[in-house]
Amino acid sequence: MPPDSRDYVTFFRDSKNQALQQQIVFILLSLALLILAGCDTGAKPVPVLRIGHAPHDHHSPLYIAAMNPDYFKENGGIYLRETSFREYYQLISHDRILAEVEIFRSNAGGKEIIRRLTEDQFDFSFGGVPPILHFIDQGAPIRILAPSNAEGAGLVVANALPVSTWSDFVILARSRSAPLRIGYKIDMSVQNLIFEQALREEGLSFSRDIEDSTAMIIMVNLHGPENMIPALEDRLIEGFIVNQPFPALAEYQGTGKQIASLYDLPPYGRWHGSPCCAVAGASSFVNSHPEASEAMITLLLRANRFITDNPDQAAQQIATWLDLPVEVEKRALQTIKFTTDFDASWNKGVLFWLENFHQSGGLTGKLKAITLPDELEPLLYDQDLYHRARNNL
């Protein structure tokens, strides 16, 4: 039965019904707003910064940065808060988490660690400058972000070998009927390049064939620095070339004696201040996370300064990180020049590596045709990031 028109009017004019209508509208609108608010995306996720290193002294700035949160918090406000020792940290800048840091250890070092950087296994990585140059030449999207150190490697021979200097070594090599066996840790390392250049300078022939009796020096690949000292003990080799802390450790253990720093080898003076290790980074990460990148590089540069300014404390902490006697580190750190600047010696050394690659046909990619420093610089370095970080010091 259709309602009387008066009922309609009464309904619509009834204040209670109007209030009910308003309540329904209010509830529905509130519900909509709540649901829409719930649909909103959360805060921007903190990026993960993966840093690769080899467990030796040249990559100490990372260990120092990780082991001195209080110091760096008070001095600059950027520090690493430890989640798991030697593995997980948080990069914090002025109480704000900029990145979750994962630290990866790569025993091989040398070319291998940079290869892993180029394969996106790391975002940042410590590594030797020559391997970094090699991969940049091959087109890898990485660049040098900061310097780490110069020098810090030596020639160690068995205690029984009657030599105490590089000159003695040369004389012995020339006078011996049988070749001298010198071990090295991996192909394409800074130490190899320096030592082989020195042998050429001295006119000493060398070979990698253990049965080659005509060569004066046999270069033996021991596939890792950890094999150096046992091989020397077993007289498998008569000496080795390697970066710190292994020379210091050999001496500390009495297994061998360091007769020369590699950076004192001929051509004399060429290697002083010459770059050894640097921090390289994937351009993709730097571009997508500029703030975290700048903070991390700033912190590593501050760690470099810390080592120079506090050698004993640094030696203690590095020894702890590497599980070595502190005496070894104290001895080792004396031979390493940690730096925060791409100075003239650094640039000269980089040009030397490139020249060396050129001469040996090692450059086949985009660095092959470039010789002018002004053209090289943007390919090799992220100067913008470096200068921003450098200005933060």
Next chain:
Amino acid sequence: MRVSVSNKIILIFSSLTILVILLGLVVKFNIASFQENADQIETLKNFQIQIKALEAFTLFETDSTEAKLKQLILAELDRTDQITGEFNTSTARLPEKTRTALSQVRTVHLGYYRTALLDFYDRLQAEEEIFQENTRLFSALHNQASSITPPLKGASAFRLLAVLEHGWVVVHQERSGSHLAAMRKAQDELKEIFRENDFTGMTGQIILNSEKCLLNYLALKDRQNFLQATGDRFQEVAGEAIASLAAANKKQQKTLSRQIISIIIISLLLTLVLWLLASRYLHRFLLNQRNAFSAIQAGEYDFQLAKPPNDELGDLMHFFRHVSHNLGETLNQLVESEKKHRQLVENVSDLVWETDSRMNFTYASPAAKTLLGINPGYLIGEPLTRFFPEDRDPSNSELARKFLARESFDGQQSFFTGKDGTKIVLETSCRPKFDRSEIFRGYHGISRDITKRKQAEVLLEESRAFLQSIIDGVSDPIMVIDPEYRIIMMNAAAGKFSSRATSLTGLPCHQISHNSPSPCEENGIQCPMKEVRATGRPVTVCHEHLSGDGQPVVHEIRAYPLVNSDGTFAGIIESLRDISDRIGMERELLQARNFLSNIINSMPSTLLGVDTEGRVTHWNTEAEKKTGVACKEAIGKPFDQIYPFLGEHRNELISSLESRQTRKTTRFIPGTDGETQCTEVIIYPLATNGTEGAVIRIDDVTDLVRLQQKISRSEEEKELLQNQLIQAQKLESLGRLAGGVAHDFNNLLTGILGYAELAMMQLDDAHPARENMKFIHEAGQKAEDLTRQLLAFSRKQVISKCPLNLDIIVENLTKMLGRMIGKKIDIKLKLNPQTRTIMGDASQIEQVLMNLAVNARDAMPDGGRLLIETSEAFIDADQADRGMELQAGPYVVLTVSDTGTGIPPEIQDKIFEPFFTTKEMGKGTGLGLATVFGIVKQHNGHIWVHSEPGEGTTFRIYLPVVEVAAESQAQQLLTQDTAGTETILLVDDDSLTLKLIENSLAPLGYTILTAKSGPEALKLAANPDLKIDLLLTDIIMPGMDGKTLTERLMATRPALKVLFISGYTDNIINSLGISTGRNIFFMPKPVSPSILAQKIRRILNGVAPPPTPH
């Protein structure tokens, strides 16, 4: 914007449908996306399983022998090949990033992995070879040791070999070099025992093999580490990809959920909004409806609507309101109408009544009481017939019959007898009432008391009969006509208009008088009806009527207005009289008067007739023209009032009337144009047929008088003009002579000056002849000046006129005049600031001033005063006629007066003659005043001189005013660049001039073609390839003149530019009909080479050259 209800419904359902479709599409898209992600994850899991099968550490289980390892490696290599092959197809469906990462696994990692496997295999192979070799060597050594004697030595050898063998086992199995030193020591001891190179060599080889084995192991270990790392990397990449896809899936799920929730919320909100809008919409509609009903119920038909929508329902609301409004208005009107009618009915003096179907009263108006003496209430329910008994009167019977027949009727008379027996006559009109079924429902009607009216009608009829008898006694026809032209009464005399025997009453008057069906006015005949009606006064008109026998008769009709008692117009009363004879006589008289009037009006004289009182009786057309007063206005008015000019003649008129003598007077009066008019006034007295008065005739005899005066004056002027003619002829002949001489002189001077100038240009400054040439040139220039003065006198020089202000010229020249005439003479200027512009050549005017100033200076050797004045004067025609040789009009007057010795009267008429001078020989040329005279005449002016010996001289120069503004005297600078490469055709019969011009123009780069005559020039120009830029030609030449030559050449070369040169002035151009213009120019001789070159350059450049200096 108007949106219909159907569109709104469509909009609502469309919105909801779109949302549903959108929701469906989102779900469909996401399901497809999920499916794709699931496929990708499946692919990756397969990949992961495959990679997991490759894991390198399975190679290094402790129980694996070298042979087994090698077998495993070979299987691994096969698997890597298989995986590599499957990559291309299985990774196609993966996201780009994952595909890139996996591609790197395929191209890089698997490559490394394979290489490392091969390296591993090689090293295993090498180790096996070393192992074989050492086994072989140990066997050989054992054999050799067995043959060693004495046995003790052999035992030592075996012991040492055992040390070696143990060292080898440690190296090979334990991968340690810790026994290498012992092995080397054992080798040294064996060397002591055997001292055989073979034995030593074999032991050395065993140790070397051990070292190689150790190093090989390090390499194997390195490869092992690498393979492990690579396997881990495979897992890592696959894991990352799966995690990435899973994350993407999760994210997409979340997005889908959000989208679905969003769409549901939007749907809910939209539904809510639509529901609210619809609810509000319907609420408003229903509210409006309710308000409308309530308002109508309450009688408020103009209720307000609450924001009706702009659609059909809104229209419905508006329509409803409109209907309500109309209903209200109708009801109001109905009520008002009912009220008004009730008032009308109840206030009306007539009885209004109503009956039912049984003819009983149902209503009776209050008038029943006054009319019938019965209360209306008493009548209700009473039968109608009771008041109209049939037996009283036949008319009552008729009324009863009509009631019975249910007829409708008007004005039915009946009788009613009141209570007091008074008979009342009623006039009733009524209508029967029927319902929708045509069933009779009664009558309603109105009854009026006409008793008094009936009584008045009787009286009126009696009065009418009495009146008719009176007018029948009048002899003239009398008719009373109503406004509709119908005759409503007439007397017996009027009956004669018609031959009819019947009465004419009621017939139209025009039908009787003119036998016309339409009123007289419509037939162009004057009818008094309209005028009488308009004025209310009697009107007399004449009509030609047809008499009863059909003969035309002219009647004078006197029409009087007939008005009702209330003043309204009721018609006219016409009284007619036959005036046919009188009319005939008046017509003849009028014709005679018109004839006389035409004669008077056609006379050239002003004629007016006056009576003895001086009032105008006649006024002819000429008088109208002279005074501007129409005849109608003039008649009857005093003549001297209408024509004040004749006021002085009133006495003459009186005298003439009295004496019966004609009076004649001649008067001179100023005319409107300033001329004196001579008027002759003649008065003729009249005394004819008793008409007293006079005729005044006025004639203008000015021309006649003037003619007479002129005849008498011409004799005096004849003598004066003759003298002036003689003087003019004398000066003209002198001028012609001087002009002719000057022309020849100019030709000569062209050569003299030109060659002198050329010669000076060619001579060095130090050349002795240069000074002589300079003297020749200067003398030539003086001769040129002299010639110019001769030309000026003879008025043959070319002048360049432009609008000038004399004041400016005088002011500018004053300083120079001061220097020229010296300080002893005081120059005074008296300039009229309102001096108007003249058309003249400024340099010529200056020449005039200078010549007059020089003469004044010579006349004042001891000093004096020179006064220069400017003023304006108007020369009238009379003055112009009296020998001033000027046109009548305004003139600027330049007056130069000195206080010098004056000019004797006897020589005053010779001073303007050339070469007439009173100065000593060599001091004057006698051309000064002649030049002034010539210049003034060339400016269309006049020079007048007045001089008294000892008192000084005054020269007054009249120059005509022009109505244009004066121009500045700035001259264009002549261009100095005169060189050119164009071709000029030079034509002159004078060889000297020809050569001179050629020699002066050729060095400037022009190509000069010369011809001594027109035909020669035409011959040269006949060559069509010859380009001629300018024709430079003399005008007067034997055979063919310059004009003819120009016309012939321009016929074929229309763009040709022409420069005429002539010793004559530009008058010669005008006289030959040559007009200078865009391409034709003139230059007078003598010709200066430099000025000629400048002029030619400007002409060729297309720049209008300035006037050539003279």
